[in-house]
Amino acid sequence: MVGPRTRREDAAPTATGPRPTDDRGSGRHPLLRPIWIVGHVVVLVVLVTFPMLGLWQWDRYQQEQAVAAAQSARLDAAPVPLAQVLGPSVTEEQAATLEYTPVTVSGTWAADEQVAQRNRDLDGQLGFDLLAPLELGDGTAVLVRRGFVPPDGPSSADPTADTPIAGTVTVTGFLEVSGRQPEGLGARDADDGVLSTVFHADVDRLDRQSEADLLPMVVHLTSQVPSDGPLPVPQPAPTPDPTQNLSYTLQWFAFTVIVGVGYAFVLVRRVRDHRDGVDSDVDPLLRDRDPR
Structure with missing residues (x-):
């Protein structure tokens, strides 16, 4: 069983x-x-x-807000004669405190010393900013950011072809600090030779090819009398975005x-x-x- x-x-x-x-x-x-x-x-x-x-x-957001507020307050101020705020001996630290100060200055363009700054943007379009010394009549000059020219206009082959007018002009704008060449990686301008296009609005570098002594800051043009015509187009002031x-x-x-x-x-x-x-x-x- x-x-x-x-x-x-x-x-x-x-x-x-x-x-x-x-x-x-x-x-x-x-x-x-x-x-x-x-x-x-x-x-x-x-x-x-x-x-x-x-x-x-x-904390960065609050800092950027403070910078934006200070920048806006400076840009809203009335322009002062350039000679009152900018001299040959201004240091980098002093230049930082003068940035965005509205100024006005009269002089004549050194048209043959104009250069084009590469990779500039206006309303989403890449092109060039024209930089030219404005001679002040005392042996000094100030580098002026005249404005933007598109790559497909009359400057496509030679951006510096949009030369400024002859005679005395009065430029109104605001101060910006001189550009600097990068220490490590990044596009650098040649140390030697005469440049017609540059990557940086470097006053020290362009002073080597200028007959007059360049002042240590750049004037960012917002208007000119008499006008140069439709080109170059003045670049708007930079707007910090703390958001x-x-x-x-x-x-x-x-x-x-x-x-x-x-x-x-x-x-x-x-x-x-x-x-x-x-x-x-x-x-x-x-x-x-x-x-x-």
Whole structure:
């Protein structure tokens, strides 16, 4: 007579998915496993670093707001004679405090010394800015940013063909600091020779090919009497945009909230699985290990 069929006690379970377990008697909560501890540390670093980056961007935003307000206040002031604010001995530090100061100056153009600055933009169109010395009659001159010429106009072959008019003119504009040649990577102007096109409105470099001594700043032309005609087109004043830093601020704080809330959700779910006796860790070594 055949006896009742018996089941092997040690048969392997055939169910798939998370394995039931009971870590509650093992003395160590699953959230204290090494893989979870690493996760806790990484999330903690994120929750500290992201808000710090957000606060840094907020500080930059406030700084840019202050710069924009100061720039706007300077540009709104009445223009003063150039000689009252700019002399040959102005230092770089002093030039930074004079930037955007409205000025007016009279002189004659050194048309044969005009150069074109590459890679300039006006309303989304790339072209050239024309830079020319305005001779002041005392052996000095000031480099003037006359304005923009498009690449497909009469300046396409030779941007400097748009020469300024002869005779005495009165230029109104604002001061801008001299450009500088990059120290490392970046387009540089040749140290030697006479340049007709440049990458930078570098007063020191262009002073080497000017008959008059150039003053240490550039006048950004906004109007001229008498006019030169439709070209070049005066470039508008630069407008700082602090909203970019504000956007970065909001992004860093949003990332912080997403990480914090998301990780809290994961922790709650893992605690619930542990309470139900289910090992839901994705690490196969931990999942397959018998907690007994």
